[in-house]
Amino acid sequence: MTTILLLLISLSFxxxxxxxxxxxxxxxxxxxxxxxxxxxxxxQSRRQDMK
Structure with missing residues (x-):
């Protein structure tokens, strides 16, 4: 897979x-x-850490 495709799949997840x-x-x-x-x-990560 290309890097961009892997990136898109990762971002979707x-x-x-x-x-x-x-x-x-x-x-x-x-x-x-x-x-x-x-x-x-x-x-977003910081917000989740504060919960």
């Missing part, structure tokens, strides 16, 4: 699992994502 702070944290670390996306996932 992550967005379905938005209550999983570990997955959100991992998404925030993906350098292939635009910085704004990484920031979004990082913020």
């Amino acid at each position: 992550i967005t379905r699992e938005q209550n999983n702070p570990e997955l959100l944290h991992q998404a925030a670390q993906l350098e292939a994502l635009p910085e704004s996306w990484r920031d979004y996932f990082q913020e």
Whole structure:
């Protein structure tokens, strides 16, 4: 599979699992994502950690 396809599959899974702070944290670390996306996932991860 191409990198982009793997990335899309991963993002699809992550967005379905938005209550999983570990997955959100991992998404925030993906350098292939635009910085704004990484920031979004990082913020979602922090919110889940505070629950």
